[in-house]
Amino acid sequence: MPELPEVEAAKRSLEKTVLGKVVARAEVLRPVALRTHSPKEFHRILEGRKISGVDRRGKALLIGFDQEWTLIFHFKLWGWVRYHPSNPRTDSATTAMVYFKDGSGMEFRELQLSTLDLVRTAELERVDFLAEMGLEPLSTALTLPRFRSLVQGRGNIKNVLSDQTRIAGIGNLWAHEILHAAGILPQRKADSLSEEEVEKLFKATREVLKKAVELGGEPEFQDALGNFGRYPLAVYNRENQPCPRCGKRIVHTRLGGRPSYYCPNCQH
Ligand SMILES: [Zn+2]
Structure with a gap:
């Protein structure tokens, strides 16, 4: 997708x-x-x-x-x-x-x-x-205070991050990659994140998406010239494969009916 x-x-x-x-x-x-x-x-x-x-x-x-x-x-x-x-x-x-x-x-x-x-x-x-579309995550309009006000509520943080009316363009795949980079479990309630975790998540959102854009996206995608994306996914679709950061096996589960992936060691 x-x-x-x-x-x-x-x-x-x-x-x-x-x-x-x-x-x-x-x-x-x-x-x-x-x-x-x-x-x-x-x-x-x-x-x-x-x-x-x-x-x-x-x-x-x-x-x-x-x-x-x-x-x-x-x-x-x-x-x-x-x-x-x-x-x-x-x-x-x-x-x-x-x-x-x-x-x-x-x-x-x-x-x-x-x-x-x-x-x-x-x-x-x-x-x-x-x-109805929310802010572009790589635009300067998305500051840390704006981000903080957007990632709130009782829903899980994965859903909040991929809600197009809050932040535009993040779906199930990149939400999981961003959460892995931030060290946060996808099933956590958005409201349960500490100030420090929100800041980590903000930085990870920018860094992961910036790098993903530079590398043409995820490896199954091809652009109009037929070039495949070159971003090495850390968790998405990597059930039982080693976490690139700690080597523990990636866990696959379902969250709100959608596939969910995380490292049980790096993400809390
Ligand atoms: Zn790990």
Whole structure:
């Protein structure tokens, strides 16, 4: 499930490849994934438009066309955006393809519950999930006092950290990696954290995400150029494997119906 570092990797790889390109044709093969327009309208709106920007907000990728329209790719369970330098071809896993005038293409494929919405850029603020989204964890707006006010409540700290309306972009995978780096158990109640633990968590959030962005995200994710992420995960999906810090075996359990991983020795 792509989260902030993966969507950021997708964004950066698209900036390098599709920015400034002009759309020759836009094709939707799985109409159910495009929630706002029919395939015909999608083509009619995008034809002749130039890619004017690629942005990220939380786990969503925003692709601008002539600063008038924005295609929102909301990564949910899984999905890829792929750049094809030449001869873009669709297959049974293609959801949508944008063909450019120079012969290259941008493909959205294997979307599992992921959605595409085409909205007028001027109306972006009215898109519910964007309007409700919390602070970007790597922005300067997220100071330690702000962080302290956000990670409160009776819920477990893993859920609080991955609540998109508080902090945007952290999901189940990176919440567990951050909690391991901070030495805090995912099942702890947010309210039970000491001031010192909150500060540790704040630092870990920044450090882990910064490094994850630098390394292109988790190892199963591929950016638009097909480059895999290179971040060495410490706990996530590593049941029974040694903790990179202390060597004890990583524990796998379930927390609120989702898989949960931690080191019983380093995390308290
Ligand atoms: Zn450990």
